[in-house]
Structures are given as structure tokens and as C-alpha cells.
Amino acid sequence: MLKRISVAIMVLCLLGTVAGLTAQQGSEASVVRRAVRPGRARPMFGQWLDELSEAYEQNDREKMGELIEQMKQNRQRIGGRRGAAGDRRDSLQGRAVSGSPVDSRPIASRDADKKILSVLENMNANQRRGMMNVPPEDGRVLRLLTEAVGARKVVEIGTSNGYSGIWFCLALRSTGGKLITHEIDGARASLARENFKRAGVDDLITLVEGDAHEEVTRLKGPIDVLFIDADKEGYMDYLNKLLPLVRPGGLIIAHNTNMRSQMQDYIKAVTTSADLETVFLHEQRSGIGVTLKKR
Ligand SMILES: C[S@@+](CC[C@H](N)C(=O)[O-])C[C@H]1O[C@@H](n2cnc3c(N)ncnc32)[C@H](O)[C@@H]1O
CATH class of the missing domain: 3.40.50.150 (Vaccinia Virus protein VP39)
Structure with a gap:
């Protein structure tokens, strides 16, 4: 886990995003700390980190950029809905949906x-x-x-x-x-x-x-x-x-x-x-x- 976190931080530093995030929402280190806290988005973060580590190992800058962009977007969303009741997560949605009381998923008709x-x-x-x-x-x-x-x-x-x-x-x-x-x-x-x-x-x-x-x-x-x-x-x-x-x-x-x-x-x-x-x-x-x- 430590290795994965250090890869993530190294990649973020390399791409120069830490500074941007720091100015906007606090340091990337705090993003990591908050994301791995129990009860938070641990599975999503784990998956994100796996993908980032893999992209880094393969020197796939396009994928790294995409993943970092996703993390920024998620941070903004989480900021907007922190503490909201009714957040949910389901496997075909794949991520929590902000404050939605409606459970919407595809229902097979055949x-x-x-x-x-x-x-x-x-x-x-x-x-x-x-x-x-x-x-x-x-x-x-x-x-x-x-x-x-x-x-x-x-x-x-x-x-x-x-x-x-x-x-x-x-x-x-x-x-x-x-x-x-x-x-x-x-x-x-x-x-x-x-x-x-x-x-x-x-x-x-x-x-x-x-x-x-x-x-x-x-x-x-x-x-x-x-x-x-x-x-x-x-x-x-x-x-x-x-x-x-x-x-x-x-x-x-x-x-x-x-x-x-x-x-x-x-x-x-x-x-x-x-x-x-x-x-x-x-x-x-x-x-x-x-x-x-x-x-
Ligand atoms: C983002 S993935 C596609 C994901 C897919 N649409 C999905 O959601 O399951 C992009 C794919 O495009 C392929 N690709 C990249 N350049 C291509 C090209 N010039 N011609 C055909 N495929 C290409 C890559 O090999 C990769 O598998």
C-alpha cells in the first residue's frame, strides 16, 4: 500500500498537479489521507491507485492524465456532497451518487x-x-x-x-x-x-x-x-x-x-x-x- 501511495504521489508531483490541488482544496497528501480513511471511498481509491500505478509502470501518460483528472473531479464532487444523507453505491453504477434517494439501475426486460x-x-x-x-x-x-x-x-x-x-x-x-x-x-x-x-x-x-x-x-x-x-x-x-x-x-x-x-x-x-x-x-x-x- 505504501509503495502504491508513493507511486501515486510521485506521479502527481511529476505532472505538477499537487500545486494546483493544494491551492484549490488542500494538499494531495491530504487527498490520500482522507480517501483511505475507513468509511470513505476506500474501494474506489484502491482501484484508482492500482490503475495509476499500472499506468505509471507502463509510462502511459495519457492514462495518468485521465486518472488524475478523475480524482480532481471526484474531489470536487465529494466536497459538494460531504455528509449528504442517502449517498449510495451500486455495482452497475460503480460509484456513489450524490444524495440520491432513488436507486436507479438497469432492469433486464428479457x-x-x-x-x-x-x-x-x-x-x-x-x-x-x-x-x-x-x-x-x-x-x-x-x-x-x-x-x-x-x-x-x-x-x-x-x-x-x-x-x-x-x-x-x-x-x-x-x-x-x-x-x-x-x-x-x-x-x-x-x-x-x-x-x-x-x-x-x-x-x-x-x-x-x-x-x-x-x-x-x-x-x-x-x-x-x-x-x-x-x-x-x-x-x-x-x-x-x-x-x-x-x-x-x-x-x-x-x-x-x-x-x-x-x-x-x-x-x-x-x-x-x-x-x-x-x-x-x-x-x-x-x-x-x-x-x-x-x-
Ligand atoms: C479507452 S480504451 C476503449 C475503452 C472501451 N471503449 C470501453 O469502454 O470498454 C481505448 C482503446 O482504443 C484503442 N486504440 C487506440 N488507438 C487506436 C487506433 N488508432 N485504432 C484502433 N484502436 C485504437 C486502444 O488500444 C484501447 O484499447
Whole structure:
């Protein structure tokens, strides 16, 4: 534990965030002390620290930046709700929800959905490490938006082990649609294939292995939902290549929009065009940009 804490502090120092946090909310050391106090968010913090240590060992600066951003966001949220009654935590939500008296979780309406939800639950508990998956609450947003637009064709950039893809399939079972998902990493792609089978959704998914910047040039429209969750500096290229294929009334969903500095061009493009309407769900841990293609 001590080793993990020192890795975390070293990384935070390296990235120069301690100073910022100190000015705003007290030293990072106190963040650590408070987070590990009994009765606080110990499991979440432990998971965060594991992921941070792993990212540090792999010198994955993008992931480190994302995790530090998440911690800052959580700190702000915790500050806002400290002591609030009714906080809760459930496994498909994955984090406490501020002061909510309402227990909201996905309820399976078919046996097939039960199987999908149980695989998601299992992946969330056992496979999250190193997979950079969307949090469960973001998975629910993806499912809801996809079902709401009656999507027949969803394109995902960044499959990883298939966690978000399986959330999409909850919607696609209802809409009769299909998912095309792209992954550059062979090991993650094979794990995703196994997970799709386990969840009983492999018939709904085409997994394209390779560099999505090249592979997407072979796609055909119309796309109802485009989900971008891969190399942050590549978001603009994906948008340029795929926006013409998104149907009017379709959605472009970008994950990790809290990492603004790495996707300034993308954020500018989706917020300054008269043909697009964009909102940011920044209450979600990593930030989700939802863009409607108006015409
Ligand atoms: C944040 S993870 C995706 C997580 C996934 N959407 C989920 O929630 O389960 C990003 C993934 O994009 C993949 N990736 C990065 N650059 C890529 C590229 N140029 N083409 C295809 N996949 C890429 C990475 O290997 C990684 O698995």
C-alpha cells in the first residue's frame, strides 16, 4: 500500500498537479489521507491507485492524465456532497451518487438482457484493470442514447475488451441494430471477442482489428451513433472522416471530454458549427460530449 501511495504521489508531483490541488482544496497528501480513511471511498481509491500505478509502470501518460483528472473531479464532487444523507453505491453504477434517494439501475426486460448485464457486472469486477473502460454509469448513457435514437448502425472507435460495446448491445437488441467496433491492440481484441460470445452478443458485432484511422475509410453510412473512445489526439481525424457518414439526427459521442487540452480541435469543431448541437455531460466521471448532427 505504501509503495502504491508513493507511486501515486510521485506521479502527481511529476505532472505538477499537487500545486494546483493544494491551492484549490488542500494538499494531495491530504487527498490520500482522507480517501483511505475507513468509511470513505476506500474501494474506489484502491482501484484508482492500482490503475495509476499500472499506468505509471507502463509510462502511459495519457492514462495518468485521465486518472488524475478523475480524482480532481471526484474531489470536487465529494466536497459538494460531504455528509449528504442517502449517498449510495451500486455495482452497475460503480460509484456513489450524490444524495440520491432513488436507486436507479438497469432492469433486464428479457433473459438475454439478464445475461448481458451479468457479463457486464463480471467484467466490471474482474477485467477493468488496464482496459480503460468507460465507467458503468457512462455505459448506461451510451445504451440509453442508442436506444433513444433507434440506432441501426453504431460505430465505435476503441473496443478495448468490449465493455462499452456490450452496453451498446443492450440497446441494439431492442432496435435491431448492429455495432462495428475498432481496436488496434490484438490482445484486447481477442479478449473482446471472448466477452462478446460470453454475453451472447457476438451476432450483433463486427470487430475490425487494425488502425481505425485507416480502417474507417472503408465504412459506409448511414451511421446512427458514432462513439469515439480511442487516441485523444485522433478525435478530430475520426470526426473529419466519419461525420459525412452520420445521418442527420444521428449522434457523435466522445468519451473523456474532460481531457480538453488533448482534444481542443475536436471540442472547437463540435461547438462552433451551425450544423451541430453539442452538450457535455461533465457530471459523468470522464466527461461525455454528445453531439447531434442537425442536418
Ligand atoms: C479507452 S480504451 C476503449 C475503452 C472501451 N471503449 C470501453 O469502454 O470498454 C481505448 C482503446 O482504443 C484503442 N486504440 C487506440 N488507438 C487506436 C487506433 N488508432 N485504432 C484502433 N484502436 C485504437 C486502444 O488500444 C484501447 O484499447
